[in-house]
Amino acid sequence: MSGAEVRVSSPAKINLSLGVGPVRDDGYHPLATVYQAVGLYDEVVVRATDGSPVLTVSGEGVDVAEVPTDGSNLALRAVAALGDHHGRELPVELHVHKRIPVAGGLAGGSTDAAAALLGADVLFGLHTPREELLGLAATLGSDVPFCLVGGTALGGGRGEVVTPVMTRGEYWWVVVPDSGGLSTPAVYREFDRLHGDDPAPDPEVPDELLAALRAGDAVRLGAALVNDLEPAAVSLRPDLLHLLRAGRQGAALGALVSGSGPTTVFLCDGPVHAEEVDRTLRSEQGTRPAIVVKGPVPGARVTGGHR
Structure with a gap:
């Protein structure tokens, strides 16, 4: 299977409304937000390998110098979480091509994690049920579930509980x-x-x-x-x-x-x-x-x- 790959495109998000409550005992703030996914995309290539997981990054009009490429990267953590969920190793090479600004409030890291999660699931033929993927996404970060769903949606909890919102037009x-x-x-x-x-x-x-x-x-x-x-x-x-x-x-x-x-x-x-x-x-x-x-x-x- 080494050399097989899947390409995934994943969008930036903006918050049309972001209500923030007082900090909870667990250190998180409760949120009430409305997300909207917009047409600015990162691309993640998920490639099967015989070696240890690695990640490389390139940018298009974006400074990627501060993007981590070690195990702290959210995309690598997403693949690891999926592997743990299925009780198996998922040896991958990830390449992230960024168009979404880094540390800009547009969920660039979260959307890369969503792309890696989806891409690894497809690459290894795991067929993880959608609700289970969303549950894994929620363990990675508040914005990751929405980046899988897209569209326009309400976010509750610390942002990870996502409910689509009826909307018209563009x-x-x-x-x-x-x-x-x-x-x-x-x-x-x-x-x-x-x-x-x-x-x-x-x-x-x-x-x-x-x-x-x-x-x-x-x-x-x-x-x-x-x-x-x-x-x-x-x-x-x-x-x-x-x-x-x-x-x-x-x-x-x-x-x-x-x-x-x-x-x-x-x-x-x-x-x-x-x-x-x-x-x-x-x-x-x-x-x-x-x-x-x-x-x-x-x-x-x-x-x-x-x-």
Whole structure:
């Protein structure tokens, strides 16, 4: 079987709504979020080998210097978890080709793990039931189950409990990467510091946001976008506030920090409008050309391979 391979494409995610509650006894914060998968993809090649598992990384317009290639990488951990679940070794070579910014709040590492999980399952013919794959994904990270599912979905628990959301139409986004990443744990620590002795309320998803998705109304959706981590991200990176304001004043329908940041996203009413917002941000804020994508898109999917 050595040399057989499976290619999997897996999308970035943004959080249309991210409600964060007070830290739990286990160290996690309860979340109430709405995920949307967008058309920016990493590709993971899962190849059978006779040796020990290895991982290599390449990038397309993305700095991959900080991506670990040892056993701490979430994609390698995904394959190991799948092997443990089936009580067998899964010797693989993984190659991750990244287009999703690293440490940018777009679930790049999580989506690579979802791709590796799916790819190894297909490569070795394990036929793991979908619910079992989702359960394994949940042990790896809060965003990994959603990256398998894709589309638009509610996330509960610490984000790993995923329920599809009814939505109409498509939504166009200007995604502005940042040259410096933000540590997710650092943003959560800042969130806790900002709340101090006044604990955050229990998280919830705004009814208006869900109504906007059901109606396919991008204007209403833009007004309802919310991220409880945004003040913490802006506290650590004050320059993000200027960028968000410029986007809103530049006629974007809505703007927010994506997840824990520092990537920012701007909702537009179509591809032409998105290009206009991109030009405005480049002119006024000196940003590099943004990534224009639409959502929702499906989750991780096999795109090719050979035996």
